[in-house]
Amino acid sequence: MYDFDEIIDRRNTNSMNTDGFRQYIFHADETMEFPYKDEEFIRMWIADMEFAAPDVVIEGIQKRLDKRIFGYSQIFDKEYYNIFSKWCKDRYDWSFPKQELVMSNGIIPALYELVEYICKEDEKVLFLTPSYAYFKYAADHNDKGIVCSDLINKDGYYTIDFEDLEKKASDKKTTLFILCNPHNPSGRVWTKDELESLSQIIQKNDMWVISDEIHCDLLRCNKNHIPLGKIMPDYNKLITCMAPSKTFNLAGLMISNIIIRNEALRKLWLKRHYNFDNPLSIAAAQAAYEKGAPWLEALKEYLDKNFELTKNYLKEHLPKSKFRISEATYLAWVDLNEYFTPEEDLPMFFAYNAGVLLEGGNMFVQHSDGFIRLNLACPRSVLEEGLKRICEAVNNK
Ligand code: LCS
Secondary structure, rough: OOOOOOOOOOOOOOHHHHHHHHHHHHHHOOOOOOOOOOHOOOEOOOOOOOOOOOOOHHHHHHHHHHOOOOOOOOOOOHHHHHHHEEEEEEEHHHOOOOHHEEEOOOOOHHHHHHHHHHOOOEEEEEEEEEOOHHHHHHHHHOEEEEEEEEEEEEEEEEEOOHHHHHHHHOOEEEEEEEEEEOOOOOOOOOHHHHHHHHHHHHHHOEEEEEOOOOOOOOOOOOOOOOHHHHOOOOOOOOEEEEOHHHOOOOOOOEEEEEEEEOOOHHHHHHHHOOOOHHHHHHHHHHHHHHHHHHHHHHHHHHHHHHHHHHHHHHHHHHHOOEEEOOOOOEEEEEOOOOOOOOOOOHHHHHHHOOOOOEHHHHHHHHOOOOOOEEEOOOHHHHHHHHHHHHHHHHHHO
């Protein structure tokens, strides 16, 4: 019914994935050359998918196109809230009042703004490492310091070092905690117990917390997501971020949901934020949440199989690699420390020697040397070729 095996040509679409890798991964320009032509690369890097967006979403955009005028837009219609809150209720048994929902052209821009609004002059931002690097960039952008708490890695299974976190959270200047829930890049889905322990630390230290739940819809089939807002139902200094961008492969449409409980912060947001949304993005997001669930369930099954395949392939061909199937995301976090020294530049190695574009090593703030992150949201034939090239390159090293 849904063809996730289809190979779609993304060239000439201004896609970051096909055209932006020199700049993003290698901080280089178009003069950087590789032994592979651009179209010969297997691209397993940036977190978007090689799959077509659901037909119901494309139809939603089409219906909006038919209205033919694309003037300034904002979500006025309460239908959007009704549909998105139903999504949260159905999937996470969690709901929030309508007035708490504001929109942003992406979660990253929201993080940049929220750090600015929340943190005073000499205050710092706390997060768990390895981390999606934009948590750091949001602090850097606002000239705020960062405090990192390394996760504990036991045989590829990551847990929170609560003792370390507690110590760092108790610093009065560390006022904001950004939680990646579920976690990129480890793929952990935090359990109720873990979230409760986190909530105690947050509460005890009266911290602000942003729970970035952008990956929450993309879980392995046997996993369940718990919004932090559900664990902390009355905590006022909590902001939740969710989006259709990862779930339905709509990152370029730049629309995301920011749920701000604190009234003063929300007022500040509404005053300072550039509060317009792209009308096509509104239509897409609404259609996705209203009609996209069957597509998502099929996608999850496909991704589960890609993870199984990856696990088996790595076990056979790179027996000294360490890998556990991620509980969430379509990202595989693979430990290659037995094959590389910490100084080696893994994205460069694989681009040159395997023709595979991937992220890894120091791209995740800290505590990530010797790891590669593989985006498995691609047709199985592409994945097979990518894995083959990766393993051959390492074994020929
Ligand atoms: N938050 C997390 C935890 C993410 O992983 C990403 C995208 C974003 C926010 C981006 O939000 P947006 O501004 O698009 O709404 N993650 C990416 C990644 O790991 N590689 O490429 C993108």
